[in-house]
Amino acid sequence: xxxxxxxxxxxxxxxxxxxxxxxxxxxxxxxxxxxxxxxxxxxxxxxxxxxxxxxxxxxxxxxxxxxxxxxxxxxxxxxxxxxxxxxxxxxxxxxxxxxxxxxxxxxxxxxxxxxxxxxxxxxxxxxxxxxxxxxxxxxxxxxxxxxxxxxxxxxxxxxxxxxxxxxxxxxxxxxxxxxxxxxxxxxxxxxxxxxxxxxxxxxxxxxxxxxxxxxxxxxxxxxxxxxxxxxxxxxxxxxxxxxxxxxxxxxxxxxxxxxxxxxxxxxxxxxxxxxxxxxxxxxxxxxxxxxxxxxxxxxxxxxxxxxxxxxxxxxxxxxxxxxxxxxxxxxxxxxxxxxxxxxxxxxxxxxxxxxxxxxxxxxxxxxxxxxxxxxxxxxxxxxxxxxxxxxxxxxxxxxxxxxxxxxxxxxxxxxxxxxxxxxxxxxxxxxxxxxxxxxxxxxxxxxxxxxxxxxxxxxxxxxxxxxxxxxxxxxxxxxxxxxxxxxxxxxxx
Numbered sequence: 001x002x003x004x005x006x007x008x009x010x011x012x013x014x015x016x017x018x019x020x021x022x023x024x025x026x027x028x029x030x031x032x033x034x035x036x037x038x039x040x041x042x043x044x045x046x047x048x049x050x051x052x053x054x055x056x057x058x059x060x061x062x063x064x065x066x067x068x069x070x071x072x073x074x075x076x077x078x079x080x081x082x083x084x085x086x087x088x089x090x091x092x093x094x095x096x097x098x099x100x101x102x103x104x105x106x107x108x109x110x111x112x113x114x115x116x117x118x119x120x121x122x123x124x125x126x127x128x129x130x131x132x133x134x135x136x137x138x139x140x141x142x143x144x145x146x147x148x149x150x151x152x153x154x155x156x157x158x159x160x161x162x163x164x165x166x167x168x169x170x171x172x173x174x175x176x177x178x179x180x181x182x183x184x185x186x187x188x189x190x191x192x193x194x195x196x197x198x199x200x201x202x203x204x205x206x207x208x209x210x211x212x213x214x215x216x217x218x219x220x221x222x223x224x225x226x227x228x229x230x231x232x233x234x235x236x237x238x239x240x241x242x243x244x245x246x247x248x249x250x251x252x253x254x255x256x257x258x259x260x261x262x263x264x265x266x267x268x269x270x271x272x273x274x275x276x277x278x279x280x281x282x283x284x285x286x287x288x289x290x291x292x293x294x295x296x297x298x299x300x301x302x303x304x305x306x307x308x309x310x311x312x313x314x315x316x317x318x319x320x321x322x323x324x325x326x327x328x329x330x331x332x333x334x335x336x337x338x339x340x341x342x343x344x345x346x347x348x349x350x351x352x353x354x355x356x357x358x359x360x361x362x363x364x365x366x367x368x369x370x371x372x373x374x375x376x377x378x379x380x381x382x383x384x385x386x387x388x389x390x391x392x393x394x395x396x397x398x399x400x401x402x403x404x405x406x407x408x409x410x411x412x413x414x415x416x417x418x419x420x421x422x423x424x425x426x427x428x429x430x431x432x433x434x435x436x437x438x439x440x441x442x443x444x445x446x447x448x449x450x451x452x453x454x455x456x457x458x459x460x461x462x463x464x465x466x467x468x469x470x471x472x473x474x475x476x477x478x479x480x481x482x483x484x485x486x487x488x489x490x491x492x493x
Contacts, residue, residue: 002021002022002023002072003021003022003072003073003074003450003452004019004020004021004022004027004069004072004073004074005019005020005022005073005074005075005076005077005240005443005446005447006018006019006020006059006062006073006075006076006077006236007019007020007076007077007078007079007240007436007439007440007442007443007446008055008058008059008076008077008078008079008168008439009079009080009244009436009438009439009442010051010055010078010079010080010081010164010165010168011080011081011244011265011266011438012081012084012101012102012103012265012266012267013033013034013036013266014031014032014033014034014054015031015032015034015051015054015055015057015058016029016030016031016032016058016436016439017029017030017031017055017058017059017061017062018436018439018440018443019062019066019069020439020440020443022074022447022452023462023463024434024440024443024444024462024463024464026434026436027066027069028062028065028066029062029436030057030058030061030062031058032054032057032058034046034047034050034051034054035047035050036101037098042104042105042106042108042348043104043105043106044100044101044103044104045098045099045100045101045104046084046098046099046101047095047098047099048086048088048095048098048099048164048167049094049095051099051164051167051168052093052167052168052171055168055171055172055228056228056229056231059228059231059232060228060231063228063231063232070232070233071233073232073236074236074237074446074450074452075236075237075238075239075240075446075449075450076172076226076228076236076237076238076239077238077239077240077241077439077442077443077445077446078165078168078169078223078238078240078241078242078442079165079241079242079243079244079247079438079439079441079442080163080164080165080168080184080243080244081101081102081164081244082102082163082164082183082184082187082243082244082245083102083134083135083136083163083187083188084099084100084101084102084136084163084164085099085100085136085139085140085161085162085163085164085188086098086099086100086161086162086164086167087140087143087150087153087154087159087160087161087162088159088160088162088167088170089153089158089159089160090157090158090159090160090175090178091158091175092175093167093170093171093175095167096150096153096159097143097147097150099164099167100136100139100140100142100143102134102135102267103266103267103306103348104133104139105133105348105349105357106133106139106142107133107137107138107139107141107142108133108138108357110133110138110141110142111131111132111133111138111357114131114138114205115131119131119205123189123202123205124280125280126192126193126194126199126202127186127189127190127191127192127193127199127202128186128193128278128280128281128286128287128288128289128299129187129189129286129287130286130355131189132351132355132357133357134304134306134351135187135188135189136163136187136188136189136190137188137189137190137202137205137206137208138189138206140161140206140207140208141206141207141208144207144208145207154209154212155209157211157212159212160178160212160213160214161208161212161213161214162178162180162214163180163184163185163187163188163214163243164184165180165181165184165241165243166178166179166180166184166214169223169224169238169241172224172226172228172238173223173224173225173226173238174226176224177223177224177238178214178215179214179215179216179217179223179224180214180215180216180217180241181216181217181218181219181221181241181242181243182196182216182217182218182219182289182291182292182297183219183242183243183246183247183288183289183290183291184241184242184243185198185213185214185216186288186289187243187288189202189206190202190203190206190208190213191216193278193287193288193289193297193299194278196216196292196297197216198210198213198216217241218291218292218293218294218295219240219241219242219246219250219291219292219293219442219445219449220239220240220293220445220446220448220449221239221241221449222237222238222239222449223238223239223241224237224238225237225238226238237450239445239446239449239450240442240443240444240445240446240447240448240449241442241445242291242441242442242445244263244265244269244438245263245269245271245288245302245438246271246288246289246290246291246300246441247437247438247439247440247441247442247445248261248263248269248408248409248437248438248441249261249271249273249290249300249441250290250291250441250444250445251408251432251434251437251438251440251441251444252406252408252432252437252441253406253459253460253464254271254273254290254406255273255298255456255459255460256273257273257274257275258272258273258398258400258402259272259273259404259406260272260273260391260394260402260404260405260406261405261406261407261408262387262405262406262407262408262421263407263408263409263437263438264308264309264383264407264408264409264410264411264412264417265308265309265409265410265411266307266308266309266310266313267304267305267306267307267308267310268305268308268383268386268387268409269302269303269304269305270302270303270305270387270390270391270394270405271288271290271300271301271302272300272301272302272394272398272400272402273290273298273299273300274287274299274300274301274398275298275299276296276297276298276299277299278297278299279299279301281301281393281394281397282397283353283393283396283397284303284352284353284354284355284390284393285301285302285303285352285353285390285393285394285397286301286302286304286352287299287300287301287302288300288301288302291445293448293456301394301397301398302352303352303353303387303389303390303391303393303394304351304352305351305352305383305386305387305390306345306347306348306349306350306351307345307346307347307348307361308383308386308411309325309383309409309410309411310345310347311343311345311347311379311382311383312325312328312379312380312411313325314345314347314379315328315375315376315379321372321375321376322376327376328376328379328380328414329380329414329415329416329417331372331373331376331377332373332376332377332380332416332417333416334373335371335373335374335377337377338365338374338377338378338381338481339365339367339369339370339371339374340365340367340484341363341364341365341366341370341374341375341377341378342363342364342365342378342381342382342385342484342485342488343361343362343363343375343378343379343381343382344359344361344362344363344364344382344488344489344491344492345361345379345382345386346359346360346361346362346492347360347361350489350492350493352389352390352393353389353390353392353393354489354493356493359492359493360492361492362488362491362492363375363378364488364491365484365488380414380416380417380420381420381481381485382485383411383417383421384417384420384421384423384424384425385424385482385485387421387424387425388421388424388425388482391405391425391427402427403427403428404427404428404429404430405421405425405427405428405429405430406430406432407421407429407430407431407432408431408432408434408435408437408438409435409437410435412431412432412435413435415469418431418467418469419469419472421469422469422470422471422472423471423472423473423478424473424478424481424482425471426471426478427471428468428469428470428471429468429469430466430467430468431466431467431468431469432464432466433464433465433466433467434464444459444462447459
């Protein structure tokens, strides 16, 4: 009887439950979107109570449709949006404020002050990260400085701080477990990725009480048990917890130095495995903990792109140029090229490799002949241009040629985008047939933790199917297009 694993993927836009068998085949899945809350420009929040209720909703949907299979369930695994942070009551689990999302920029002024005071190099050395509001710490300091009641609750020990995985694990276990994994802890700007522990000096710098932070465990560790508020017939061990981008790197079998993946989602995260020795990238990428397994860390360079599929959503929701994301590929192919139009999606500044929070979005190169299709095409091309810029930086820093790039996420179904990315980067794009790679990566970590797979090598040999896109565009045309993009980016920097 083949075991089943139920993976929860709590992403920026929705909560998904994916039921996998032990070889990675999807048995069933359910999804529930949640609200994006924008109290003012630059602020992005989620209702953490809504996220918790949506977790129960998707588990209930899976359980209802698969009652005869529930006896085969071996574990629940969890993957999540990483830098989003929530303060909640230690006893009840109830959020004391909306979760502050990784896109939220209210920490910009704090980051600017700390950078001006010269803290950047020491923070980079410990965390592998830039002092930037993308990460959790400045958002937490903003809350502590601007919400006195919340600050008092943290000081008294009544309130605690969690990345989304720690918050959901606390709720799933009825408050029995307050823990996160290394990949999520490392995205807070409070964690020393060399010593593999919370750093008291960083906590002091960001005014965050270290006593409010969760225990840190390996991704394949056990994180308690849950019956999902009585929805499941028996308690399941929670095994396999990993931040979404690292989880997709894991699912893509990027276990060797020099292997890389790009997860196309609301934003895009490009991760390049650099092995078990910590190396700091000085020129625009960050250094991430890819995972820790049997006490041994694996590190990666990461290029963070804030607006990928989010740009397409902007075309739909803000401009009304399209009715659904499904239209964009057909529109892009309806014109022979971009007509000289470039869309630089700096809606919340530009991240890697520029790290310019002041930059603002622009559409450049329009003429009287520009059509809607040109703008829509430019929005899609912008995703590939940003990936090219990040890969150029990371290839130079890691001194690798990188012939192949593993790809996953919903936008990988867009064949125009995948081919254009292959052309721009000069790398073969290998697209996972299983779009839910983050969920599968967490589940694969769960297989390790349960002993159903004995090693990374055994995981690497699990079956998978891929679509491949090889570079076809002439080098001169690639150079011309990328030069146009570079000039457009200079306008917004």
